[in-house]
Amino acid sequence: MNNVALKELLYKMADDQLILGHRNSEWTGMGPLLEEDIAFSSMAQDKIGQSHALYQLLHQLGEQEPDTVAFTRNANQFHNCVLVELPNGEYDFSLIRHFLYDTAEALRFDMLTRSSYKPLAELAVKIRAELRYHTLHANTWVKQLGSATEESISRLQHALEQALPYALGIFEPSPHEQELITRGIFEGEHVLQEKWIIQVELVVNQTQLSLPDQKQIKPVYGGRMGKHSEHLQPLLDEMSEVFRIDPTAEW
Template structure:
Protein backbone atom coordinates (compact mmCIF):
# COMPACT_ATOMS: atom_id res chain seq x y z
CA UNK A 1 0.00 0.00 0.00
CA UNK A 2 1.43 3.40 -0.99
CA UNK A 3 0.92 6.64 0.90
CA UNK A 4 -1.97 7.84 -1.26
CA UNK A 5 -3.84 4.57 -0.76
CA UNK A 6 -3.17 4.81 2.98
CA UNK A 7 -4.56 8.36 3.05
CA UNK A 8 -7.67 7.31 1.15
CA UNK A 9 -8.28 4.49 3.64
CA UNK A 10 -7.84 6.78 6.66
CA UNK A 11 -9.96 9.63 5.33
CA UNK A 12 -12.71 7.30 4.09
CA UNK A 13 -13.15 5.63 7.46
CA UNK A 14 -13.19 9.00 9.22
CA UNK A 15 -15.77 10.40 6.80
CA UNK A 16 -17.97 7.31 6.86
CA UNK A 17 -18.04 7.34 10.67
CA UNK A 18 -19.09 10.99 10.65
CA UNK A 19 -21.72 10.59 7.95
CA UNK A 20 -23.43 7.62 9.56
CA UNK A 21 -23.43 8.86 13.15
CA UNK A 22 -24.60 12.23 11.85
CA UNK A 23 -27.62 10.59 10.24
CA UNK A 24 -28.27 8.47 13.32
CA UNK A 25 -28.14 11.48 15.65
CA UNK A 26 -30.46 13.40 13.33
CA UNK A 27 -33.12 10.79 14.09
CA UNK A 28 -33.52 12.40 17.54
CA UNK A 29 -34.96 15.53 15.90
CA UNK A 30 -38.45 15.90 17.35
CA UNK A 31 -37.87 13.04 19.80
CA UNK A 32 -35.44 14.49 22.37
CA UNK A 33 -36.37 14.04 26.03
CA UNK A 34 -36.45 17.82 26.43
CA UNK A 35 -36.45 20.62 23.85
CA UNK A 36 -32.85 21.56 24.64
CA UNK A 37 -31.67 18.06 23.75
CA UNK A 38 -33.81 17.95 20.63
CA UNK A 39 -31.98 21.04 19.37
CA UNK A 40 -28.56 19.93 20.58
CA UNK A 41 -28.61 16.49 18.93
CA UNK A 42 -29.91 18.03 15.69
CA UNK A 43 -27.17 20.67 15.69
CA UNK A 44 -24.39 18.17 16.41
CA UNK A 45 -25.75 15.84 13.72
CA UNK A 46 -25.47 18.68 11.20
CA UNK A 47 -21.86 19.29 12.29
CA UNK A 48 -21.00 15.61 11.81
CA UNK A 49 -22.42 15.50 8.30
CA UNK A 50 -20.54 18.72 7.52
CA UNK A 51 -17.30 17.09 8.68
CA UNK A 52 -18.03 14.08 6.46
CA UNK A 53 -18.63 16.33 3.46
CA UNK A 54 -15.33 18.16 4.10
CA UNK A 55 -13.45 14.85 4.26
CA UNK A 56 -15.06 13.56 1.06
CA UNK A 57 -14.06 16.85 -0.59
CA UNK A 58 -10.45 16.23 0.45
CA UNK A 59 -10.67 12.85 -1.28
CA UNK A 60 -12.09 14.49 -4.40
CA UNK A 61 -9.71 17.44 -4.59
CA UNK A 62 -6.44 15.90 -3.40
CA UNK A 63 -6.71 12.14 -3.96
CA UNK A 64 -8.77 11.83 -7.16
CA UNK A 65 -11.91 10.71 -5.37
CA UNK A 66 -15.50 10.86 -6.61
CA UNK A 67 -18.08 13.60 -6.01
CA UNK A 68 -19.02 13.71 -2.28
CA UNK A 69 -22.72 13.13 -2.97
CA UNK A 70 -21.97 10.04 -5.02
CA UNK A 71 -19.61 8.74 -2.35
CA UNK A 72 -22.25 9.26 0.33
CA UNK A 73 -25.35 8.01 -1.47
CA UNK A 74 -24.39 5.52 -4.17
CA UNK A 75 -21.93 3.12 -2.55
CA UNK A 76 -23.13 -0.29 -1.32
CA UNK A 77 -22.77 -1.10 2.39
CA UNK A 78 -19.72 -3.29 1.76
CA UNK A 79 -17.85 -0.26 0.39
CA UNK A 80 -18.32 1.69 3.63
CA UNK A 81 -15.56 1.70 6.23
CA UNK A 82 -17.47 2.95 9.29
CA UNK A 83 -17.24 1.16 12.63
CA UNK A 84 -20.21 -0.81 13.94
CA UNK A 85 -20.85 1.66 16.78
CA UNK A 86 -22.15 4.39 14.48
CA UNK A 87 -24.47 2.26 12.37
CA UNK A 88 -26.71 0.86 15.12
CA UNK A 89 -30.20 2.43 15.53
CA UNK A 90 -30.56 5.19 18.11
CA UNK A 91 -32.23 2.89 20.66
CA UNK A 92 -32.86 4.40 24.08
CA UNK A 93 -31.64 7.87 24.99
CA UNK A 94 -28.97 6.50 27.33
CA UNK A 95 -27.52 4.41 24.47
CA UNK A 96 -27.38 7.38 22.11
CA UNK A 97 -25.90 9.62 24.81
CA UNK A 98 -23.20 7.09 25.71
CA UNK A 99 -22.42 6.55 22.01
CA UNK A 100 -22.15 10.32 21.61
CA UNK A 101 -19.79 10.55 24.61
CA UNK A 102 -17.48 7.74 23.48
CA UNK A 103 -17.46 8.71 19.80
CA UNK A 104 -16.95 12.44 20.28
CA UNK A 105 -14.01 11.97 22.64
CA UNK A 106 -12.49 9.59 20.07
CA UNK A 107 -13.14 12.08 17.28
CA UNK A 108 -11.61 14.94 19.28
CA UNK A 109 -8.45 12.96 19.98
CA UNK A 110 -8.16 12.00 16.31
CA UNK A 111 -8.47 15.58 15.09
CA UNK A 112 -6.12 16.84 17.81
CA UNK A 113 -3.53 14.38 16.52
CA UNK A 114 -3.82 16.03 13.09
CA UNK A 115 -2.91 19.56 14.22
CA UNK A 116 0.69 18.95 13.12
CA UNK A 117 -0.11 16.48 10.33
CA UNK A 118 2.21 16.60 7.33
CA UNK A 119 -0.88 16.26 5.10
CA UNK A 120 -2.02 19.87 5.06
CA UNK A 121 -5.69 19.37 4.10
CA UNK A 122 -6.23 17.24 7.24
CA UNK A 123 -4.27 19.68 9.40
CA UNK A 124 -6.38 22.58 8.15
CA UNK A 125 -9.65 20.72 8.70
CA UNK A 126 -8.61 19.69 12.22
CA UNK A 127 -8.03 23.31 13.18
CA UNK A 128 -11.29 24.41 11.56
CA UNK A 129 -13.50 21.98 13.50
CA UNK A 130 -11.78 22.46 16.87
CA UNK A 131 -14.51 24.69 18.31
CA UNK A 132 -17.34 22.37 17.27
CA UNK A 133 -15.66 19.34 18.82
CA UNK A 134 -15.06 21.21 22.07
CA UNK A 135 -18.80 21.92 22.31
CA UNK A 136 -19.69 18.30 21.47
CA UNK A 137 -17.51 16.82 24.22
CA UNK A 138 -18.62 19.42 26.78
CA UNK A 139 -22.24 18.57 26.00
CA UNK A 140 -21.64 14.83 26.33
CA UNK A 141 -19.66 15.18 29.57
CA UNK A 142 -22.28 17.42 31.17
CA UNK A 143 -25.16 15.04 30.46
CA UNK A 144 -23.23 11.93 31.51
CA UNK A 145 -22.47 13.55 34.87
CA UNK A 146 -25.96 14.97 35.29
CA UNK A 147 -27.72 11.65 34.68
CA UNK A 148 -25.28 9.62 36.77
CA UNK A 149 -25.75 11.91 39.75
CA UNK A 150 -29.55 12.08 39.39
CA UNK A 151 -30.20 8.89 41.36
CA UNK A 152 -29.72 5.15 41.36
CA UNK A 153 -31.81 4.51 38.25
CA UNK A 154 -29.98 7.09 36.16
CA UNK A 155 -26.61 5.76 37.24
CA UNK A 156 -27.50 2.11 36.61
CA UNK A 157 -28.89 2.87 33.16
CA UNK A 158 -25.79 4.80 32.16
CA UNK A 159 -23.55 1.98 33.43
CA UNK A 160 -25.55 -0.52 31.37
CA UNK A 161 -25.21 1.74 28.32
CA UNK A 162 -21.45 1.97 28.86
CA UNK A 163 -21.22 -1.82 29.11
CA UNK A 164 -23.07 -2.16 25.78
CA UNK A 165 -21.30 0.65 23.92
CA UNK A 166 -17.69 0.21 25.02
CA UNK A 167 -16.80 -2.93 22.97
CA UNK A 168 -18.39 -1.28 19.93
CA UNK A 169 -16.54 1.98 20.56
CA UNK A 170 -13.21 0.13 20.67
CA UNK A 171 -13.92 -0.64 17.02
CA UNK A 172 -13.29 3.03 16.23
CA UNK A 173 -9.62 2.18 16.75
CA UNK A 174 -9.51 -0.99 14.68
CA UNK A 175 -5.85 -1.31 13.61
CA UNK A 176 -5.13 -0.60 9.96
CA UNK A 177 -2.43 -2.15 7.81
CA UNK A 178 -1.09 1.31 6.91
CA UNK A 179 -0.85 2.68 10.47
CA UNK A 180 2.93 2.38 10.56
CA UNK A 181 3.31 4.05 7.17
CA UNK A 182 1.05 6.96 8.13
CA UNK A 183 2.91 7.43 11.41
CA UNK A 184 6.25 7.28 9.59
CA UNK A 185 5.07 10.05 7.26
CA UNK A 186 3.91 12.16 10.25
CA UNK A 187 0.33 12.14 9.05
CA UNK A 188 -1.10 10.76 12.29
CA UNK A 189 0.20 8.54 15.12
CA UNK A 190 -1.80 5.35 14.46
CA UNK A 191 -4.81 3.74 16.12
CA UNK A 192 -3.02 2.21 19.11
CA UNK A 193 -1.69 5.59 20.24
CA UNK A 194 -5.09 7.22 19.79
CA UNK A 195 -6.78 4.43 21.76
CA UNK A 196 -4.48 4.94 24.76
CA UNK A 197 -5.18 8.68 24.81
CA UNK A 198 -8.92 8.05 24.45
CA UNK A 199 -8.99 5.71 27.46
CA UNK A 200 -7.17 8.31 29.53
CA UNK A 201 -9.56 11.09 28.50
CA UNK A 202 -12.85 9.23 28.97
CA UNK A 203 -11.71 7.85 32.33
CA UNK A 204 -11.40 11.39 33.69
CA UNK A 205 -15.14 11.85 33.15
CA UNK A 206 -16.16 8.29 34.06
CA UNK A 207 -14.46 8.53 37.46
CA UNK A 208 -16.43 11.69 38.27
CA UNK A 209 -19.62 9.94 37.17
CA UNK A 210 -18.66 6.83 39.21
CA UNK A 211 -18.90 4.66 36.10
CA UNK A 212 -16.56 1.75 35.45
CA UNK A 213 -15.26 0.48 32.14
CA UNK A 214 -16.20 -3.19 31.63
CA UNK A 215 -13.38 -5.71 31.98
CA UNK A 216 -12.31 -8.45 29.57
CA UNK A 217 -14.22 -7.13 26.59
CA UNK A 218 -13.75 -8.22 22.98
CA UNK A 219 -13.46 -5.19 20.68
CA UNK A 220 -15.98 -5.25 17.84
CA UNK A 221 -13.93 -5.04 14.66
CA UNK A 222 -14.80 -5.56 11.01
CA UNK A 223 -16.26 -2.24 9.94
CA UNK A 224 -12.95 -1.00 8.53
CA UNK A 225 -12.91 -4.07 6.28
CA UNK A 226 -16.47 -3.56 4.96
CA UNK A 227 -18.12 -6.06 7.34
CA UNK A 228 -21.27 -4.48 8.74
CA UNK A 229 -24.48 -5.11 10.63
CA UNK A 230 -27.76 -5.33 8.66
CA UNK A 231 -28.66 -1.92 10.10
CA UNK A 232 -26.23 -0.11 7.80
CA UNK A 233 -27.76 -1.38 4.56
CA UNK A 234 -31.24 -0.33 5.70
CA UNK A 235 -29.97 3.12 6.66
CA UNK A 236 -28.15 3.62 3.35
CA UNK A 237 -31.30 2.65 1.45
CA UNK A 238 -33.19 5.39 3.26
CA UNK A 239 -30.39 7.98 3.03
CA UNK A 240 -29.93 7.65 -0.73
CA UNK A 241 -33.57 7.27 -1.77
CA UNK A 242 -33.99 10.75 -3.26
CA UNK A 243 -30.49 11.06 -4.74
CA UNK A 244 -30.74 7.72 -6.54
CA UNK A 245 -33.88 8.84 -8.40
CA UNK A 246 -31.69 11.08 -10.57
CA UNK A 247 -28.03 11.36 -9.54
CA UNK A 248 -27.35 13.87 -12.34
CA UNK A 249 -30.15 16.26 -11.34
CA UNK A 250 -29.33 19.87 -10.44
CA UNK A 251 -31.16 20.73 -7.23
Protein backbone atom coordinates in the same frame (compact mmCIF):
# COMPACT_ATOMS: atom_id res chain seq x y z
CA MET B 1 3.90 8.34 -3.95
CA ASN B 2 0.59 6.56 -3.78
CA ASN B 3 -2.10 7.70 -1.40
CA VAL B 4 -3.75 4.40 -0.48
CA ALA B 5 -2.98 4.80 3.22
CA LEU B 6 -4.07 8.44 3.36
CA LYS B 7 -7.28 7.72 1.47
CA GLU B 8 -8.15 4.86 3.77
CA LEU B 9 -7.72 7.15 6.78
CA LEU B 10 -9.87 9.87 5.21
CA TYR B 11 -12.59 7.41 4.20
CA LYS B 12 -12.96 5.92 7.63
CA MET B 13 -13.15 9.33 9.30
CA ALA B 14 -15.58 10.72 6.74
CA ASP B 15 -17.79 7.61 6.92
CA ASP B 16 -17.85 7.73 10.73
CA GLN B 17 -18.97 11.37 10.67
CA LEU B 18 -21.59 10.78 7.97
CA ILE B 19 -23.17 7.72 9.56
CA LEU B 20 -23.23 9.08 13.11
CA GLY B 21 -24.47 12.39 11.69
CA HIS B 22 -27.37 10.51 10.14
CA ARG B 23 -28.12 8.65 13.37
CA ASN B 24 -28.03 11.94 15.31
CA SER B 25 -30.50 13.43 12.84
CA GLU B 26 -32.96 10.65 13.72
CA TRP B 27 -33.41 12.43 17.07
CA THR B 28 -34.86 15.47 15.29
CA GLY B 29 -38.40 15.79 16.59
CA MET B 30 -37.89 12.84 18.96
CA GLY B 31 -35.58 14.21 21.67
CA PRO B 32 -36.56 13.68 25.31
CA LEU B 33 -36.30 17.47 25.81
CA LEU B 34 -36.48 20.24 23.26
CA GLU B 35 -32.93 21.14 24.27
CA GLU B 36 -31.65 17.66 23.40
CA ASP B 37 -33.66 17.58 20.20
CA ILE B 38 -31.84 20.74 19.08
CA ALA B 39 -28.46 19.50 20.36
CA PHE B 40 -28.55 16.21 18.46
CA SER B 41 -29.89 17.92 15.33
CA SER B 42 -27.15 20.52 15.50
CA MET B 43 -24.43 17.93 16.02
CA ALA B 44 -25.89 16.00 13.08
CA GLN B 45 -25.45 19.05 10.88
CA ASP B 46 -21.89 19.58 12.12
CA LYS B 47 -20.92 15.97 11.51
CA ILE B 48 -22.44 15.72 8.06
CA GLY B 49 -20.74 19.01 7.15
CA GLN B 50 -17.43 17.65 8.43
CA SER B 51 -17.88 14.44 6.44
CA HIS B 52 -18.49 16.57 3.35
CA ALA B 53 -15.22 18.46 3.91
CA LEU B 54 -13.36 15.14 4.29
CA TYR B 55 -14.97 13.70 1.13
CA GLN B 56 -13.91 16.93 -0.56
CA LEU B 57 -10.28 16.20 0.39
CA LEU B 58 -10.73 12.73 -1.10
CA HIS B 59 -12.17 14.28 -4.25
CA GLN B 60 -9.02 16.42 -4.54
CA LEU B 61 -7.04 13.17 -4.37
CA GLY B 62 -8.96 11.81 -7.35
CA GLU B 63 -11.98 10.14 -5.71
CA GLN B 64 -15.55 10.76 -6.90
CA GLU B 65 -17.70 13.78 -5.94
CA PRO B 66 -18.83 13.88 -2.28
CA ASP B 67 -22.50 13.20 -3.14
CA THR B 68 -21.61 10.21 -5.28
CA VAL B 69 -19.36 8.79 -2.60
CA ALA B 70 -21.91 9.37 0.16
CA PHE B 71 -25.03 8.16 -1.62
CA THR B 72 -24.08 5.45 -4.10
CA ARG B 73 -21.89 3.02 -2.17
CA ASN B 74 -23.22 -0.13 -0.55
CA ALA B 75 -22.62 -1.13 3.07
CA ASN B 76 -19.57 -3.27 2.30
CA GLN B 77 -17.85 -0.23 0.75
CA PHE B 78 -18.18 1.85 3.92
CA HIS B 79 -15.30 2.08 6.40
CA ASN B 80 -17.07 3.42 9.47
CA CYS B 81 -16.78 1.56 12.75
CA VAL B 82 -19.80 -0.53 13.70
CA LEU B 83 -20.45 1.66 16.77
CA VAL B 84 -21.79 4.57 14.72
CA GLU B 85 -24.23 2.51 12.65
CA LEU B 86 -26.01 0.88 15.61
CA PRO B 87 -29.61 2.05 16.02
CA ASN B 88 -30.12 4.96 18.42
CA GLY B 89 -31.93 2.79 20.93
CA GLU B 90 -33.06 4.78 23.92
CA TYR B 91 -31.57 8.13 24.90
CA ASP B 92 -29.15 6.44 27.34
CA PHE B 93 -27.49 4.46 24.55
CA SER B 94 -27.33 7.45 22.19
CA LEU B 95 -25.76 9.57 24.92
CA ILE B 96 -23.13 6.97 25.85
CA ARG B 97 -22.26 6.34 22.20
CA HIS B 98 -22.00 10.09 21.63
CA PHE B 99 -19.69 10.38 24.67
CA LEU B 100 -17.42 7.44 23.72
CA TYR B 101 -17.25 8.35 20.04
CA ASP B 102 -16.84 12.11 20.32
CA THR B 103 -14.15 11.79 22.97
CA ALA B 104 -12.16 9.70 20.46
CA GLU B 105 -12.96 12.00 17.55
CA ALA B 106 -11.92 15.16 19.39
CA LEU B 107 -8.59 13.55 20.26
CA ARG B 108 -8.16 12.23 16.71
CA PHE B 109 -8.60 15.67 15.17
CA ASP B 110 -6.33 17.18 17.80
CA MET B 111 -3.62 14.71 16.73
CA LEU B 112 -4.32 15.49 13.08
CA THR B 113 -3.65 19.21 13.56
CA ARG B 114 0.00 18.05 13.53
CA SER B 115 -0.41 15.92 10.37
CA SER B 116 2.21 16.19 7.64
CA TYR B 117 -0.65 16.22 5.12
CA LYS B 118 -1.33 19.95 5.23
CA PRO B 119 -4.90 20.13 3.88
CA LEU B 120 -5.94 17.66 6.59
CA ALA B 121 -4.00 19.51 9.32
CA GLU B 122 -5.72 22.77 8.34
CA LEU B 123 -9.18 21.21 8.35
CA ALA B 124 -8.43 19.49 11.67
CA VAL B 125 -7.80 22.84 13.39
CA LYS B 126 -11.29 23.88 12.41
CA ILE B 127 -13.04 20.62 13.25
CA ARG B 128 -11.25 20.35 16.60
CA ALA B 129 -12.75 23.67 17.67
CA GLU B 130 -16.27 22.62 16.65
CA LEU B 131 -16.00 19.29 18.43
CA ARG B 132 -15.42 21.10 21.75
CA TYR B 133 -19.14 21.76 21.82
CA HIS B 134 -19.88 18.08 21.21
CA THR B 135 -17.59 16.74 23.93
CA LEU B 136 -18.68 19.39 26.44
CA HIS B 137 -22.28 18.45 25.71
CA ALA B 138 -21.62 14.74 26.20
CA ASN B 139 -19.55 15.26 29.37
CA THR B 140 -22.17 17.52 30.94
CA TRP B 141 -24.96 14.98 30.51
CA VAL B 142 -22.90 11.91 31.43
CA LYS B 143 -21.78 13.64 34.64
CA GLN B 144 -25.31 14.72 35.43
CA LEU B 145 -27.17 11.51 34.68
CA GLY B 146 -24.31 9.33 35.88
CA SER B 147 -24.81 10.71 39.38
CA ALA B 148 -28.55 11.41 39.44
CA THR B 149 -31.13 8.72 40.24
CA GLU B 150 -30.88 4.99 40.62
CA GLU B 151 -32.63 4.57 37.28
CA SER B 152 -30.45 7.04 35.36
CA ILE B 153 -27.27 5.48 36.77
CA SER B 154 -28.29 1.90 36.01
CA ARG B 155 -29.44 2.83 32.52
CA LEU B 156 -26.15 4.56 31.71
CA GLN B 157 -24.17 1.72 33.25
CA HIS B 158 -26.00 -0.80 31.07
CA ALA B 159 -25.51 1.36 27.96
CA LEU B 160 -21.81 1.72 28.77
CA GLU B 161 -21.34 -2.04 29.00
CA GLN B 162 -23.30 -2.54 25.80
CA ALA B 163 -21.39 0.12 23.83
CA LEU B 164 -17.85 -0.50 25.01
CA PRO B 165 -16.93 -3.49 22.76
CA TYR B 166 -18.12 -1.44 19.77
CA ALA B 167 -16.32 1.68 20.97
CA LEU B 168 -13.06 -0.28 21.04
CA GLY B 169 -13.75 -1.05 17.37
CA ILE B 170 -13.14 2.64 16.61
CA PHE B 171 -9.44 1.82 16.97
CA GLU B 172 -9.34 -1.19 14.64
CA PRO B 173 -5.82 -0.98 13.21
CA SER B 174 -5.46 -0.26 9.53
CA PRO B 175 -3.18 -2.40 7.35
CA HIS B 176 -1.44 0.92 6.58
CA GLU B 177 -0.92 1.94 10.20
CA GLN B 178 2.87 1.91 10.02
CA GLU B 179 3.00 3.89 6.80
CA LEU B 180 0.77 6.63 8.23
CA ILE B 181 3.00 6.86 11.29
CA THR B 182 6.25 6.85 9.32
CA ARG B 183 5.01 9.52 6.94
CA GLY B 184 3.81 11.67 9.82
CA ILE B 185 0.22 11.69 8.56
CA PHE B 186 -1.32 10.24 11.72
CA GLU B 187 0.20 8.96 14.95
CA GLY B 188 -1.91 5.81 14.76
CA GLU B 189 -4.92 4.13 16.36
CA HIS B 190 -2.92 2.72 19.25
CA VAL B 191 -1.75 6.13 20.47
CA LEU B 192 -5.28 7.45 20.01
CA GLN B 193 -6.80 4.64 22.06
CA GLU B 194 -4.41 5.27 24.94
CA LYS B 195 -5.29 8.97 25.03
CA TRP B 196 -8.97 8.07 24.75
CA ILE B 197 -9.13 5.75 27.73
CA ILE B 198 -7.52 8.39 29.96
CA GLN B 199 -10.10 10.97 28.90
CA VAL B 200 -13.03 8.56 29.26
CA GLU B 201 -11.86 7.58 32.77
CA LEU B 202 -11.52 11.23 33.72
CA VAL B 203 -15.22 11.82 33.10
CA VAL B 204 -16.56 8.45 34.29
CA ASN B 205 -14.65 8.80 37.58
CA GLN B 206 -16.70 11.89 38.34
CA THR B 207 -19.88 9.80 38.29
CA GLN B 208 -21.24 6.73 40.03
CA LEU B 209 -20.67 4.67 36.89
CA SER B 210 -17.95 2.06 36.72
CA LEU B 211 -15.91 1.53 33.63
CA PRO B 212 -15.42 -2.15 32.73
CA ASP B 213 -11.79 -3.13 32.24
CA GLN B 214 -11.17 -2.67 28.53
CA LYS B 215 -8.53 -5.40 28.53
CA GLN B 216 -11.23 -7.96 29.37
CA ILE B 217 -13.39 -6.91 26.43
CA LYS B 218 -13.20 -8.25 22.91
CA PRO B 219 -13.43 -5.30 20.50
CA VAL B 220 -15.95 -5.50 17.67
CA TYR B 221 -13.75 -5.11 14.61
CA GLY B 222 -14.64 -5.38 10.92
CA GLY B 223 -16.25 -2.02 10.17
CA ARG B 224 -13.02 -0.52 8.85
CA MET B 225 -12.80 -3.44 6.36
CA GLY B 226 -16.40 -3.16 5.20
CA LYS B 227 -17.84 -5.86 7.46
CA HIS B 228 -20.89 -4.32 9.05
CA SER B 229 -23.88 -5.22 11.17
CA GLU B 230 -27.31 -5.74 9.62
CA HIS B 231 -28.14 -2.14 10.61
CA LEU B 232 -26.01 -0.27 8.08
CA GLN B 233 -27.66 -1.16 4.77
CA PRO B 234 -31.18 -0.07 5.85
CA LEU B 235 -29.66 3.22 7.06
CA LEU B 236 -27.97 3.76 3.69
CA ASP B 237 -31.16 2.87 1.82
CA GLU B 238 -33.07 5.49 3.77
CA MET B 239 -30.33 8.12 3.56
CA SER B 240 -29.95 7.82 -0.22
CA GLU B 241 -33.62 7.28 -1.05
CA VAL B 242 -34.19 10.76 -2.48
CA PHE B 243 -30.81 10.93 -4.22
CA ARG B 244 -31.42 7.63 -6.00
CA ILE B 245 -34.74 8.78 -7.46
CA ASP B 246 -32.80 11.15 -9.71
CA PRO B 247 -29.02 11.25 -9.21
CA THR B 248 -28.65 13.99 -11.81
CA ALA B 249 -31.16 16.40 -10.20
CA GLU B 250 -29.95 19.94 -9.47
CA TRP B 251 -30.66 21.06 -5.90
